[in-house]
Amino acid sequence: MNVVLIVEDEILEREFLTMVVRDELHPEDLLLTCDSGTEAVKLARQYRPNLIFMDLMIPERDGLSTIEEIRTFLPHSSITILSAYSDFSYAQKAISLKVFEYLLKPIKPSALKEVFGRMLKAGVSQPAPVPTTADKKPAAESMETRDECSTFIEESIKYIEEHFKEKLTLEMVASKVFVNAKYFSHVFKKEMGVAFTDYIIQMRIQYACRLLETTNYQAYRISCECGFSDPSYFNRVFCAKMNMTPQNYRKYAHVVNQNDSASKII
Structure with missing residues (x-):
């Protein structure tokens, strides 16, 4: 199994890393997170992660000194540094600590996945750790x-x-x-x-259908009412989503409503 440790003190960055990494793991793998150098060393000793993402600017002790200590008992773990700084001295120290990669923030999801994929291939899996009460903290954080x-x-x-x-x-x-x-x-x-843009379009098209069914508004007014600034774009999107033009949808809805009314009378 793989044991992954993410060390990042900024909660949004930590959540982003967690989401991307979790997608690449198997159910039996273990994902740990923490926000300080001291906690990172403690977790590393207890769970012996084979894959580590380490932010440089973390509380209590910086990332480089944390890696230096972890290297004393985990010399073969794959460690990738996360940093907002491209300072040569940091990179030089990272090389001496045999880090796997040095990623500059902001990190693109595709870049993170690519590096993590290489780390998975190069990393040595660890035996499953014996569950302890400390397992509750990562689970609670997740x-x-x-x-x-x-x-x-x-x-x-x-x-x-x-x-x-x-x-x-x-x-x-x-x-x-x-x-x-x-x-x-x-x-x-x-x-x-569904992607954010597609979700917005779906809501607008649904509202457009409701207006076509219940009003006599022209298509250009409906496009405006639904948040589309360009009527021609509205027509194209509507046709793509509904497989018919707004005008034909109005006719279709009118026929359906008439049939429903007739069936109720019968």
Whole structure:
């Protein structure tokens, strides 16, 4: 099995790393997270991770000195440094500590996946650790992360429902729930099963269908009412989603409503 340790004191960065890494792991693998150098050494001694992501600027002791101590008892673990600094002295020290990779923040999900994939291939799996009471902390932290994700997704959905008829971007919604835009995009798609932009379009098309069924508004007015600034773009999107033009949908809905009314009378 693989034992992965993520050491990052910024909660949003830690959640982002956790989400990306978890997608690449197997059920039997163990994922641990912490936010300080002291805790990192403690977890490393207890669980002996074969794969480690280490932020340089962490509380209590910096990332490099933490790696230096971990190397005394885990000389073969694959360690990737995460840093907002490209200082040569850091890189030089990292080389002496035989780190696997040196990633500069902000880190793209694709870059993280690529590096983690190489670490998985190069890493040596560890035997499964004997469960102890300390297992409760990583599990609790994982549950806390999921709860936080659910909370800001629920808040974002509520905001979208109230404002989808207006100009709305991913960055705007992410800022409303105080989440990094890239991380928000990743979590939103994972939780909702659809990308943010597609979700907005679905809501607008559903509203357009309701207006076509219940009003005599022209297509250009409906496009505006639904948040589309360009009527021709609205027509293209509507056709792609509904397999018919807005005008034909109105006719179709009218026929269906008449048939429903007739069946009720009979």
